[in-house]
Amino acid sequence: MPGPLIVEQLPNPTTDFFIQPLLNTLGVTPERVGLGEPPPVTVLEGDSVIFVRYLSPRWRRWVEANKDRLGQIIFFMDDDLFDLKAHAGLPLHYRWKLYRLAWRHQQWLRKIGAQLWVSTPWMAEKYADWNPRVLQPGTPYGDPQPLxxxxxxxxxxxxxxxxxxxxxxxxxxxxxxxxxxxxxxxxxxxxxxxxxxxxxxxxxxxxxxxxxxxxxxxxxxxxxxxxxxxxxxxxxxxxxxxxxxxxxxxxxxxxxxxxxxxxxxxxxxxxxxxxxxxxxxxxxxxxxxxxxxxxxxxxxxxx
Known part of the structure; x- marks a missing residue:
């Protein structure tokens, strides 16, 4: 996976528990950028992009403009973000966030041929038609450093x-x-x-x-x-x-x-x-x- 770009809302445990351990085993050093930051101006041939949990219209436009040059386009989720019924009971503002930044983008992700990565076999079975990949969590904690x-x-x-x-x-x-x-x-x-x-x-x-x-x-x-x-x-x-x-x-x-x-x-x-x-x-x-x-x-x- 050449030059992966990780797009995340903020530095977060999802990336550190699931994405970063996988990339460490592959010996790959990603570039991490915030969802609210401007996308990169230049794209190297074969660069891959991993969206962690969330997506935005600006990043969709960037993918569409650079799709011919991009390698893998991946969306990773460690919660069931694509089923509104699963969000019942959550605070209204959080449900709106999940709708705005995740749920409404799933058809677009399918349309462009994005890969789906998930955190559990349960979600892999639920979205089996997408042929998702299950990532096992790894520890983000190195040797303890006393603070x-x-x-x-x-x-x-x-x-x-x-x-x-x-x-x-x-x-x-x-x-x-x-x-x-x-x-x-x-x-x-x-x-x-x-x-x-x-x-x-x-x-x-x-x-x-x-x-x-x-x-x-x-x-x-x-x-x-x-x-x-x-x-x-x-x-x-x-x-x-x-x-x-x-x-x-x-x-x-x-x-x-x-x-x-x-x-x-x-x-x-x-x-x-x-x-x-x-x-x-x-x-x-x-x-x-x-x-x-x-x-x-x-x-x-x-x-």
Missing amino acids: KTLFYHGSESHSDEIRWLYPVVEAVLKQEPTLCFEIIGDSRVHSLFSALPRVYVLHPMTWQAYQALLSHPGRTIGLAPLLDNAFNSARSYTKFFDITRAGAAGIYADHPVYQSIVRHQHNGLLLPMDQQLWVEAILKLSRDDLYRQRILKNTGTPL
């Missing part, structure tokens, strides 16, 4: 700090694959960080639930940015205790709120609100275990 958790647990009153942190988190996740980021927030926070890899957005919770959360081990670096404004002038340094309780080394804004509890490079880092300095400090802390452990050990040491 270090970077976190910021600010409430909605810290919306300015959350926005300020975005480019910091974006930069460190790009440069350090062993880091993940945890933040508490609502749908707006989720939307803001949704494009970044290894980000976990936790729903706001009660004080008792938050205390229980901090008691679970695994957090590495806690962040406490604080912009210089009138509202923040009234705050206290309680986040120092949250970060310490989580078993993490902390990076704090060099602000009067934290200057009374944190001694720079002793029991935490005090940094001006310069995003590049925060990126550099996070990377250093994440990569230097002894440095981080020394700071954490000193969090119980009075100034």
Whole structure:
């Protein structure tokens, strides 16, 4: 299968459990592109395309314009996307999505001679007239790579700090694959960080639930940015205790709120609100275990 192009709505488990393991066994490296992205301008002779679960009119037009040059045209599904009766009981918005991106394209797929790949023998039997191929799932998980958790647990009153942190988190996740980021927030926070890899957005919770959360081990670096404004002038340094309780080394804004509890490079880092300095400090802390452990050990040491 020369030069396969995988078209998927977003990076997703379907591709990673079914399509990628097959291509790995074939020694083939695909190009993965989003369903909402523009199709490629040029097509090499014999290129194949695999649509994972979904299709769109723009991609149909692209296939029709390049059909003479394309190799295999494949549609893969790991749910019964082509039977509206099977969708009964699903949320209405999801049923509409399945109709719009899958069901209504099946006749076109048959017309152009697309191959059907499915995930189970049950679906292969149901669509036997299409002569589908059954793919066995494979694990997308390689050797476990321990991740270090970077976190910021600010409430909605810290919306300015959350926005300020975005480019910091974006930069460190790009440069350090062993880091993940945890933040508490609502749908707006989720939307803001949704494009970044290894980000976990936790729903706001009660004080008792938050205390229980901090008691679970695994957090590495806690962040406490604080912009210089009138509202923040009234705050206290309680986040120092949250970060310490989580078993993490902390990076704090060099602000009067934290200057009374944190001694720079002793029991935490005090940094001006310069995003590049925060990126550099996070990377250093994440990569230097002894440095981080020394700071954490000193969090119980009075100034």
